[in-house]
Amino acid sequence: MTEIDKIDRKILSILQGDGRIANVELAERIGLSPTSVGERLKRLQRDGFVEGYGARLNPHRLGLGLLVFVEVLLDKTTPDVFERFAKAVQTAPEVLECHMVAGGFDYLVKARVANMTAYRRFLGETLLALPGVRETRTYAVMEEVKRDAPLPVG
Amino acid sequence: MTEIDKIDRKILSILQGDGRIANVELAERIGLSPTSVGERLKRLQRDGFVEGYGARLNPHRLGLGLLVFVEVLLDKTTPDVFERFAKAVQTAPEVLECHMVAGGFDYLVKARVANMTAYRRFLGETLLALPGVRETRTYAVMEEVKRDAPLPVG
DNA sequence: AAGTTTGCCTTAGAAAATAAGGATCAGTTC
DNA sequence: GAACTGATCCTTATTTTCTAAGGCAAACTT
Known part of the structure; x- marks a missing residue:
């Protein structure tokens, strides 16, 4: 199967x-x-090879002109910070992806917002508002060189 | 329109x-x-709001178990390094996304490979083989907390 | 050797997409 | 104010597509 x-x-x-x-x-x-x-x-x-189908929308056309990546470091003093952070991230519509990574930080967040003003608000009201967030590093995307390429199945 | x-x-x-x-x-x-x-x-x-349609495939089911992000720094001595790098990235099937970012490094690459062995090969034979690549920092994803969320259109 | 499974086919009926034509309403022009 | 224009929606009819049923042949099991 x-x-x-x-x-x-x-x-x-x-x-x-x-x-x-x-x-x-x-x-x-x-x-x-x-x-x-x-x-x-x-x-x-x-058998789970195909999980679904979706329309590919143009983010810029929808007013989501700014793509950002945010490295997040958590304060690992309380035991459930990871779960709480993971849960909160699910409900934030700006967050398109969030991955726990091995390396210099804890989470890598990919988010889309309208502009820097919107990002500033997102950072302050959503990301930094989460309990346990100790530090963030933001990387604004200047040019999307390759976007959502298909998985190599062939 | x-x-x-x-x-x-x-x-x-x-x-x-x-x-x-x-x-x-x-x-x-x-x-x-x-x-x-x-x-x-x-x-x-x-009008370009919908760019196309696609099946959402399960990468793990297809043997692509390892998701990695790679920060790439370029050697900015030659003028066309950026273009050459951008072009080379397009042809690499492992690279799903590549963005030029403002901040501590030049490009952020998102790639999917089978495992660490495959990544080691990809890093050596593809990424580091590119002219002008001065430094790379690899972050392996341990857990995909949020994956490919829909754009907030509502 | 017989039985079972798998993968493919054709065919027919059900469902959906598409194209044509017309009604209504808002805004514009004379 | 009357006529025109364009946008949005509708119904209907034709074409296309999907889906379910049944059968055939090859491969694998017992």
Whole structure:
């Protein structure tokens, strides 16, 4: 149930680039009948290779012009700081990603806001307001060289 | 052509969460006819709010178990290091994102690889092989607290 | 060797997308 | 104020797509 062959990979690859492609056209590109491709896709979804589908929106068009990365250091005196921080991060809509990392700091946060003013508010009212946050280092993105590339499945 | 109302935002929000939702069902949720919603969506795509659609794949299921962030410092002696680095990064399938940042380093790279062995190879053969790379700092992700959250459109 | 599973196919009925045409309303022009 | 224009929405009809059913062949099991 966890095996995956070349055809499956091709399906995933195409679907990653165009999640709304018609099954008929997908089947043509693959070289199988629509039914077969549909069955394969169903299996890929059932087995967790495909977690869902989503529209790719343009953040700048939506007024989210500023992308920032924030390194966060926690005050590890209380035992549940990590859980509380992780939980709070989930509810903040500005936070697109948050990862616990090994290295010089604890969390790396990726967030999108309208501009520096909005970031200033986000930093003060959301990030620094969290209990246990000892230090943050902000890196504002000047140029997005590569954005959300597809996973290498092929 | 760049205005966007509450209904548009709702469409985008739903579509970001489920890019494959049938237009009929989307229309029901919105409270309009399928045709109207279709016309709105077409406009949103034409005006660049929607850049495309994609399947969300599970990286772990695909054998990409290790997520890393790499801070890269460039040797700014030659004038075209930035362009050359940016170009090289585009062709590396392991690199999912790459951003030029303001702050203590030059680029922040997000990459997915199978494991530490694969990362070691990627670092040596791809990143450090690039001309002009002076220093790198690697941060391996231990826990993905929040992953690819939708943009706050609502 | 018979049975089972797997993967593929074709076909037909159900569902959805799309295109055409028309009604209504707000804002604009004469 | 009347007519025009454009935007937004609707219904309807045609085309396309999806989905479910059933069958065939190859591979793997017992």
